[in-house]
Amino acid sequence: MNHRRSYLLSLVACLAGAGLAAYGATRTWSLEVAHRPGMSDLRTPQTGADVAPWLIGLALVALAGTGALLATHGWVRRTLGVLLTLAGLGIVIGAALGRAGLDVGEAGAGATFWPIACALGGAIIAVGGLTAARQGHLWPRMSARYERKGPQPQSPAPGSRPAGTPVPSRTKPADGPADSLDDRPVDTRAAWDALDRGDDPTS
Template sequence: MNHRRSYLLTLIACLAGAGIAAYGATRTWSLDVAHRPGMSDVRTPRTGADLEPWMIGLALVALAGTGALLATHGWVRRAVGVLLTLAGLGVIAGALAGRLGLDVGEAGSGATFWPIACAVGGAIIAAGGLTAARQGHLWPRMSARYERKPAQPHSPEPGSTPGPLAPAALTSDETPVDPRTAWDALDRGDDPTS
């Protein structure tokens, strides 16, 4: 697989995994319903984020890390890949910890589906991060037009005057004026063209 293709697939995988994990963590994993005769039932839903709040944080870290994959290169990009792998593994651990021993109440199939979706999202993030850690240094860099280039030093040619002025300017009667003399005249308050 060429490097551009693996780069694009990794970016898409990390974005998709973070989105799946964040969405799954905000769905209902447990629903307690207290039935009260003659009154409405009291429903207490609990999401994955209620059970393990740091899963949302790790999904956001994965989103930010995907942006960092675009902006970095070399060993920094590989380090971001390691961070993404750890974030993905953390989401998987959170999904498992939140679901194990949970009394799902009347949540139905969502109590099983959403934790699995979070774990799958975490696995996709971890796979993308692992790919970035292994191949990130081979991927293309951001275009050079977005990077600041240092100014080139200007070395005047022998016999020319230094500075940003042209070597000579013409007055109305077409006689050359020395730029340094013109600046000196301006400093004194005189008109250098007369």
């Protein structure tokens, strides 16, 4: 049996066993009927959860542990397998002890069937948990697409300048040559003399 197959079977076993155990624990295990002349009978049912309240709690632990198997790996997953095994065995023992000392009254076949169903669910959980404890470190991990990723770097917008790039200066050096006539110094006295002579000072 390959690891992926045992992984899926263990998950299904724990889920199905927890559901069966929880359902069996909520059914009627005992029914006391008090017959009253001239009045309706007084019926007092007891479920498996009434007889052994921890059965529901262990079934919920098994459900939570099955979900945790999906999100863990390595020795953590194997530890969860041990806890699932103990939870399943606790359900089996609790169902057996609860039924052993119970006066079933007029519960009929349900007084036998539902405790057995609850114990069977616990046994299935224990088998799935034992498989996880033995092979959990060999099972595949959750896909990387479900893991949290850090923020992705944003690409610069078209035409934008990357951060840290120096901006070229548009100022002409003070000691550089003049690039145009506008950059040359203006002699105001010569301009006035040209106007006095009737010449164009801008030529």
